[in-house]
Amino acid sequence: MKKIQKAFFSRDALVVAKELLGKVISYNNCSGIIVETEAYKKDPxxxxxxxxxxxxxxxxxxxxxxxxxxxxxxxxxxxxxNKNDIGAVLIRSLQPLDGISIMKKRRKTSDIHNLLSGPGKLCQALNITKSLNNTNVDDKIKVYYYKNIKNSEIEKTKRIGIKESKDLDWRFYIKNNKFVSK
DNA sequence: TACTGGATTCACT
DNA sequence: GTGAATCCAGTAA
Structure with missing residues (x-):
């Protein structure tokens, strides 16, 4: 799999959030396909x-x-x-790829749909903790190209808690995917 | 130093 | 649908 270069993330959070769908996050032999993301910018x-x-x-x-x-x-x-501004993309759900048995143990479940379908769940399954805060992409946690997601396959919704946005979409997920969070 | 509440999840009802 | 679990960052004093 081809690694994603750092410049990929220099763009706006909304663009990166959308384009991260279908990419793979990998850490310590466990990995998953990103199926749901959320953009964060300078909003209250x-x-x-x-x-x-x-x-x-x-x-x-x-x-x-x-x-x-x-x-x-x-x-x-x-x-x-956001190279010259502030922003980030929250990884909300992954579709399991590698290391499924160890992730099941960490999550204490045998339900594959319950392994990585939430921000807290995927960190628990991949054993990601604050000790990895501030590390660079590809330093310890890797991000790879995997499959292309067409625009028509992407569902956009509002983020919870955003007050002022009536016409902006912040949360992105792959349509009809069984591994997105509820 | 003390208080408040959160970019969540799970077990209940 | 509701509430508990549980730590720590942020804020105010």
Whole structure:
């Protein structure tokens, strides 16, 4: 599989979020196809709205993993975007590819549809924690080209929590895919 | 130093 | 559909 170059992530979060669909995320022999993403930019519902020590990794950086801990038990995996601005893409769901048996053990389930179908779930299955925060794409976690997703196959929806956007679509997933989060 | 709530998930009802 | 689990970043004092 061909690796994705860092420049891929220099573009706007909305573009990157859409184009990441169908790519593969791989870490320690476990991998999955990205089937759902969410774009984050400078809006009030986003960590990117206010620069803090935690979120400043998103400022003027791209192609880096922004990983944070939430609700006391889960991690969320983002990749920073927007070369000269602030932005990131949250990886929301993957379709399992490699390392399925070990991911089942980590997730304590045998249901393949429940392995990676959520931001917290996929971090648990891939064993991704905050220790990987601020690492570059391809340093430890790899991202590969895998298959092309046509525009007509992509469903767009609003992100939860966005107030001011009436006409912007922020969340992207592959239509009719059984592995997207509910 | 103390308080609040979250880019979630799961077990219940 | 509702609530619990559970830590830590952010904020205010």
């Amino acid at each position: 519902a986003s960590h990117a709205f206010k620069i803090t020590p935690r979120s400043e990794i998103m400022l003027n950086s791209y192609g880096k993993f922004y990983i944070y801990f939430i609700y006391g038990m889960y991690h969320c995996l983002n990749i920073t975007t």
